[in-house]
Amino acid sequence: MHMHPSQPNIKSTPNIKRSVLNPTPRSLGALLVASLSLVGAAQAQTRTRTELPFPDLPGFVTLRCDFHMHSVFSDGNVWPTVRAEEAWRDGLDAIALTDHIEYAPHKNEIPVNHARPYEIARAHGEPLGLIVIRAGEITRGEPPGHLNALFLTNVAALNQTNTIAAVRTAVEQGGFVFWNHPGWKQPDRKSVWYAEQEQFFTNGWLRGLEIVNGSDYDPIAYQWGLDKQITLLGNSDAHNPVGFDYGAAPGELRPMTLVFAKARTLEAVREALFARRTAVFSQGRLIGDAQFLEPLFQRSIKIVNPEIRIREKGRTVVQIRNQSPMNFEVRFDAKSPELTVTEKVVLVAGKVSLLEIRAGSGAASGERDVILNCKVQNALVTPNEVLSTSLRLKVQFDAGR
Numbered sequence: 001m002h003m004h005p006s007q008p009n010i011k012s013t014p015n016i017k018r019s020v021l022n023p024t025p026r027s028l029g030a031l032l033v034a035s036l037s038l039v040g041a042a043q044a045q046t047r048t049r050t051e052l053p054f055p056d057l058p059g060f061v062t063l064r065c066d067f068h069m070h071s072v073f074s075d076g077n078v079w080p081t082v083r084a085e086e087a088w089r090d091g092l093d094a095i096a097l098t099d100h101i102e103y104a105p106h107k108n109e110i111p112v113n114h115a116r117p118y119e120i121a122r123a124h125g126e127p128l129g130l131i132v133i134r135a136g137e138i139t140r141g142e143p144p145g146h147l148n149a150l151f152l153t154n155v156a157a158l159n160q161t162n163t164i165a166a167v168r169t170a171v172e173q174g175g176f177v178f179w180n181h182p183g184w185k186q187p188d189r190k191s192v193w194y195a196e197q198e199q200f201f202t203n204g205w206l207r208g209l210e211i212v213n214g215s216d217y218d219p220i221a222y223q224w225g226l227d228k229q230i231t232l233l234g235n236s237d238a239h240n241p242v243g244f245d246y247g248a249a250p251g252e253l254r255p256m257t258l259v260f261a262k263a264r265t266l267e268a269v270r271e272a273l274f275a276r277r278t279a280v281f282s283q284g285r286l287i288g289d290a291q292f293l294e295p296l297f298q299r300s301i302k303i304v305n306p307e308i309r310i311r312e313k314g315r316t317v318v319q320i321r322n323q324s325p326m327n328f329e330v331r332f333d334a335k336s337p338e339l340t341v342t343e344k345v346v347l348v349a350g351k352v353s354l355l356e357i358r359a360g361s362g363a364a365s366g367e368r369d370v371i372l373n374c375k376v377q378n379a380l381v382t383p384n385e386v387l388s389t390s391l392r393l394k395v396q397f398d399a400g401r
């Protein structure tokens with residue numbers, strides 16, 4: 001049975017024409033122009049994308065991705081087209097529908113068909129420029145728990161009673177396999193590295209760890225990712241419409257994996273995941289290696305007035321623009337005798353924030369480079385450590401008065 005992917009709901013022309021019908025005489029041409037422009041306006045109003053301008057890194061494009069979500073084809077509550085549409089609206093570049101392969105509670109209403117979630121989502125997402133990845137969730141009790149497999153060629157082939165055979169099949173298809181929500185069944189969510197995981201890992205099969213699932217961040221899994229050099233992922237695992245779980249607070253975003261890819265293509269996403277070039281964005285926080293978080297931060301901000309002039313014991317302000325979609329909470333730890341800066345500042349997303357600078361009495365006259373060391377408190381480069389970086393200014397110190 002073939003199902004047509006549903007099309008966006010565009011109001012039919014007769015309705016729009018009726019709505020602009022006017023008792024005063026006007027030319028047919030004017031009416032036609034009016035109705036055409038209204039059709040355009042209706043589309044623009046109903047379907048908009050919130051762009052998430054995370055900066056690109058040197059040599060890589062930054063892609064916003066959610067590699068874990070469900071549809072009615074397993075235990076989700078939305079049709080696959082909705083996943084593609086909401087991902088586009090949420091500013092994402094790539095998604096994977098990972099319906100459970102072995103668990104289909106709607107099977108009496110919707111026939112089990114492992115090929116369809118991807119096909120339906122792709123048909124809707126591709127015209128929007130969304131990268132849709134063929135995937136599935138291997139769903140077992142613990143151990144080993146749930147594993148997602150991305151970039152499959154045949155999802156149904158993973159439906160095997162033997163877990164090792166299922167994972168091996170995913171790997172043989174070129175799949176990228178990651179462990180979902182490691183700690184979710186453990187007391188206090190203390191994740192346990194099972195013998196099964198060790199085997200998958202030593203086989204080279206287990207390549208990723210979900211360190212953020214929904215709103216849960218797993219510091220134990222994060223440490224594994226660092227120690228074992230496994231790719232870090234953060235995903236929604238959405239079952240309901242994403243708007244049910246995120247967005248109640250203004251500006252709240254779903255969790256996502258930032259992928260630093262050589263191009264904006266499916267194959268480049270795959271290459272970047274195997275090469276471990278990712279970071280996680282969740283609940284206003286960045287999580288990942290300093291080698292990615294430092295340029296992400298530095299390329300997000302721009303000092304509007306990098307050359308400042310200040311008198312002895314005087315004060316001035318530095319304006320810092322944050323072009324990214326997230327706030328940065330920055331704490332300055334340097335207190336030199338010649339300069340004092342605001343101890344803590346929030347660089348607000350999409351705005352210019354002020355940093356107050358005061359000159360001490362010990363500053364000699366003249367122009368020089370000043371490096372302001374700081375810590376970005378919502379950028380976690382290990383489970384216990386935030387990003388250390390610096391801002392550079394050119395300061396002209398003037399003698400007193």
Ligand SMILES: [Zn+2]
Nearest residue numbers: 137146180181
């Ligand atoms: Zn799961």
Ligand SMILES: [Zn+2]
Nearest residue numbers: 068070137237
């Ligand atoms: Zn899931």
